[in-house]
Amino acid sequence: MKIAVIGAGIGGLTAAGLLCQTGHDVYVYEKRNNLDQVGAGVGIGSNVLKALKQYKMAYAIEQEGQSLRKIEIKSDLDEFLNALMMNQDDNLNVTIHRNVLHEILKTHVPKERILLNHKLTEFKQTPDSVRLYFENGVEEQFDLVIAADGIHSVVRTNIYPKSTPKYAGYTCFRGVVNEKLNLEQDEALEYWGHKGRFGIVPLKDNELYWFCTMNAKENDLQFKSFEKPHLQAYFNQFPNEVRKVLDAQEETGILQHDMYDLVPLKSFVSGRVVLLGDAAHATTPNMGQGAGQAIEDAVTLTNLISDRDIESALTRYDKIRTKHTKKVILKSRKIGKSAQTSSTLKIKIRNKMLKKLSSKSLSRKVRFLQKAKLK
Template sequence: MKIAIVGAGIGGLTAAALLKEQGHEIKVFEKNREIAEAGAGIGIGGNVIDKLGKHDLAKGIKNIGQIIDVMEVLDEKANVLSKAKLKKNTVNLTMTRQGLLDVIKSYVPDSIIYTNHKVKRVDSGALKVELHFAEHQSEAFDLCIGADGLHSHIRSTIAPNSKILYQGYTVFRGLVEDVDIKPDNIAKEYWSSKGRVGIVPLLNNKAYWFISINAKAQDARLKSYGKPHLQARFNHFPNEVRQILDKQSETEILLHDMYDLQPLKTFVYQRVILLGDAAHATTPNMGQGAGQAMEDAIVLANCLGAYPFEEALQKYDKLRVKHTKKVIKKSRKIGKLAQLSNRPLIALRNKIAKLIPNQLVSRQTKFLYKAKSK
């Protein structure tokens, strides 16, 4: 089968690697001149590693990943609010976004990746789909996979009523080197009325950090923030936070407003299907954005390998739409709780959080591991 994949990100390249192995004729189209990830650190949960099974890609990801098995939430004075142990007998990993993309790309032949190919129009029919490019000749395919991210052109073409929703906060991110985080198996978040600070260990004495601050979309004041502004705002936080910000370079701080996608009712539109953020963009509060994109690719490949074409697409739709909707809503809910700025509500939230048994907190992510892969 001749398959077009629009978008050479984490989900698109995972799909390319797995579908190429099945013998399909794959072409990956990327609108940019280079294949790169705009981001700092990333987590890949055991739910993804488990679904990859014995595939060599799982080994490649493990080789670059720092094992994380505890998620800890603290207040600004370092009092523990909750401590969740991640699922036993599985591996949860953190790494740089570019590192993950590079590993996945190593399983995709360069010859099937076409950069600087911007899709201008998509014509989908019952038997074929035709892609029209801004600067290249049109081409017909048996299937088109839209994996072109939150602001997907493919999605806006086939599902024009889809809605991107701003969630009320913006996030600063960065990577630091030469840090000694002990123990290195715990990812931490500090919650306060001024914002939320996350610190996530990576391999080789590196760490990924993020700071979430409530703001209007495209807030001009926060866009002007640099390292000194963040240091001043969080100067009363524990030493660990201050030391991480001290290590951060002045010029490599990223800033992105946080959006998710109003859940879609289907990811399948005749010969065009959606995958990853194009299908179900979510806030990063569960650390599942990239993981769910990879799961999409795994499930799609499994379904195409196990069922007749039409049935395979229906099965993919059935398995992924409902599951990713739950991820979007749960992540959105966590974000709203974590981003509280009203002090009495924060005090109440923290009091309740301390009373909830850690075992119950740990069970909140159990559904991620129960999702079927075909």
């Protein structure tokens, strides 16, 4: 089939790479004039690596990633609350720099098939084809169009005009530092407190990915003006590990974004157009599944197109991915609401419940991620 992928992010490049491997005529259209990535670290769960193994994409990710065994959750007073064990099924979970992951995925798509400066403005469908219209005047016809154009997807907005990003109520700062803490290399930390959360996640070669989230108004000008000294002052009462990480952060290289997700859609398919990744099911980052779910979409779609006729493949993709990603969106939203509460009473209740819960019970709450159907 002749297939267009709109968007050259993680989901789009994964889909393009897998479909190229399986013999399809694939073109990737990116609206920007470069493929530079803005981001810090991402988590790739064992569910995703297992799904990629049959297509020989997992090996490089495992080699360039840092294995992650557990995430410890503590209070802002350094009180242990619980630990999420990542290797319940003895399979590898890794963290990896977004830029590194993107470079790995790029190698699976022929350079000449990634077309920059192509901003989609319109598409028109017939029963068995889609015609794309780009701002630069280019027009092309395809058998299938995969929209991987992110949370502000032009394609999704055309299909679902009322589907707009929903603000989660908090903003997030992120960065990467080279700092060795007194931690196991395969262990991440999260501190939950009245003023917000601070996470420290290992990357390869003694690098650490850090993030912090604070309750804020949407487009809050106070937080938009924050730089390194402001973050140091804001988290000055947090444990020493937090202060060390912020001390190690350079003055530049700090990213800040408000957090959004989407109200779960009833369908990801419209004729011969299919939504994938954040365009279909953008979620808050509380489960570390944004990149992973986009990759799972790509694997599932490729599996189904290889096994079925196109109509049957899209119907099946729609059924299993809408159901699974809805659970991820809602679970992640629930975790964020609990973790971001600033109510003293609610924090006491939450922390007490976390301490009572066994680590195995906590891990079971996310075990559904391992049960995603991929065909």
